Amino acid sequence: MNLEEIRQWITQFDREQLWIVKIFAIVFIALLVDFIQKRLLKRLQKQLDKTRNRWDDALLHALRRPLSLLIWVLGLAFALQVMNVKATEVVREVGIMLAITWFLIRFISYMERNILHEQELAGAPVDRTTASAISQLLRVSVLITATLVILQTLGVNISAILAFGGIGGIAVGFAAKDLLANFFGGLMVYLDRPFAIGDWIRSPDKEIEGTVERIGWRTTQIRTFDKRALYVPNSVFASIALENPSRMTHRRIFETLGVRYDDIARLPAIVAEVKKMLQEHPDIDQTQTMIVNFNRFAPSSLDFFVYTFTKTTNWIRYHEVKQDVLFRISDIIAAHGAEIAFPTSTVHLPDPLRLAGEAEAPVRVGA
16 A cells, blocks of 8 residues: 555545544543543532631532533533534533533522521521422522523423413313412411421321421421321311420429328328429429319319429420429328328128028027
């Protein structure tokens, strides 16, 4: 093969196969740029970790993966341009929009997490419900905007879609009335705020009781006390009575105790000392109603009741305080020589009966 033939072969190769070399170069450059940006962001992260500003941390974390996607989208667009594909411009614009949307959604999620974390560290009350509602609204707004922009890029007539939405809104409303009811139910939960994430709620109308884990736009997730996940449609909360024990200010001790009828003379002193004990108890709130009184003559006991409130609302601590109060009452009753009554029955027997015709026992007379 002479020099002229080699030159012709190279020329022919350049015309037919050069696009392969260009695509290889584009892929290589994309890999290199992606590698460099990851290294730079990793070094930048070390510097930002030294600052107290959470915004830059959230921005950097949210940027990592979408930036890699953006690099590969641009690389793919260049590769399609080399291959003379007509949809190159559309692919590039849609890819850029997807990368931006992904970045914004990640940024909103990281900021929600950081704000809640800062509030916990500062000891401030954490309003997870409001933070979740705002973040969900922002994410939905980003998704709707991105969807409209992408449809416009793909050549879809947005005006026609909006017009159809106005005409077909009634039909869609009837078809999705349950979904809309749940949506507006969730909106009312966010506005009225009868409960928040982490609250213990229960309903006397429905078999609903547990801790709120998540409040969505359609359902609310509740973790029952036996650790089962319960998903309640938000529309239910508009038609039921709901209790929120997590927002109680105190917990009540309401107990009825009884002593024997034989100890009626000791009862006034017992009642007086029990009340004095409660007035001096460090875990009983003296600003709340306190009643200790003889209540009734029960079938087997003389009943008096204790009505008072603890300072704590913690379920475990409350039972510890209640246990201590009951033990002290038992000691007071015992110290007065009385006893706690329990159900008893007294049977009165008449004189011995004789059968008709029964002879009396002979009486012996001594000689």
